[in-house]
Amino acid sequence: GDSVTQMEGPVTLSEEAFLTINCTYTATGYPSLFWYVQYPGEGLQLLLKATKADDKGSNKGFEATYRKETTSFHLEKGSVQVSDSAVYFCALRGAGTASKLTFGTGTRLQVTL
Amino acid sequence: DAGVTQSPTHLIKTRGQQVTLRCSPKSGHDTVSWYQQALGQGPQFIFQYYEEEERQRGNFPDRFSGHQFPNYSSELNVNALLLGDSALYLCASSLVGLAYNEQFFGPGTRLTVL
Numbered sequence: 001g002d003s004v005t006q007m008e009g010p011v012t013l014s015e016e017a018f019l020t021i022n023c024t025y026t027a028t029g030y031p032s033l034f035w036y037v038q039y040p041g042e043g044l045q046l047l048l049k050a051t052k053a054d055d056k057g058s059n060k061g062f063e064a065t066y067r068k069e070t071t072s073f074h075l076e077k078g079s080v081q082v083s084d085s086a087v088y089f090c091a092l093r094g095a096g097t098a099s100k101l102t103f104g105t106g107t108r109l110q111v112t113l
Numbered sequence: 114d115a116g117v118t119q120s121p122t123h124l125i126k127t128r129g130q131q132v133t134l135r136c137s138p139k140s141g142h143d144t145v146s147w148y149q150q151a152l153g154q155g156p157q158f159i160f161q162y163y164e165e166e167e168r169q170r171g172n173f174p175d176r177f178s179g180h181q182f183p184n185y186s187s188e189l190n191v192n193a194l195l196l197g198d199s200a201l202y203l204c205a206s207s208l209v210g211l212a213y214n215e216q217f218f219g220p221g222t223r224l225t226v227l
Contacts, residue, residue: 049215101158
């Protein structure tokens with residue numbers, strides 16, 4: 001079945017540091033890929049998405065590129081802020097599975113001054 | 114524009130009891146999906162409702178059931194609660210027919226089973 005593997009956290013960075021959170025997936029066909037963010041006490045918010053190979057999703061300075069050859073969708077940001085502290089989830093929607101999302105276990109990011 | 118709302122916010126039950134959680138979708142949305150998020154884990158898909166019918170189901174036992182009403186709101190019912198059912202239950206709504214039907218998530222209901 002479909003699965004998503006994320007790097008374990010927590011990831012602790014100083015403000016303005018470069019961020020990478022690794023995500024790899026297993027799926028048949030051509031899934032759509034997503035990054036969601038969860039702030040404390042809140043639900044999930046869609047951060048960015050990519051629906052086909054080589055697409056780059058971007059939002060709020062975050063980027064991720066859909067790499068089919070390596071089955072990866074790594075999240076990057078050039079300069080993190082304290083306000084980026086949250087839990088980040090990589091997810092996929094398999095081809096032909098309507099809206100069902102399969103999530104990774106999440107990576108907690110803590111940014112300090 | 115109200116987003117996805119869920120009630121109650123928190124709930125405490127004992128083993129063997131039954132619980133009902135409620136979700137109102139974002140205005141204009143017609144599809145509701147439910148997810149279970151155990152502590153420190155990613156959300157797991159329970160099922161999805163569209164046109165008042167269960168359209169897709171994840172790997173959850175029959176103790177988990179649901180319903181969708183004509184106004185698109187939804188309920189999640191869990192019978193014979195187990196300690197392992199303690200989790201954050203998330204509701205997500207979307208609109209069928211869009212090329213990309215993004216799911217919008219509610220804040221969740223925190224269920225504790227003692």
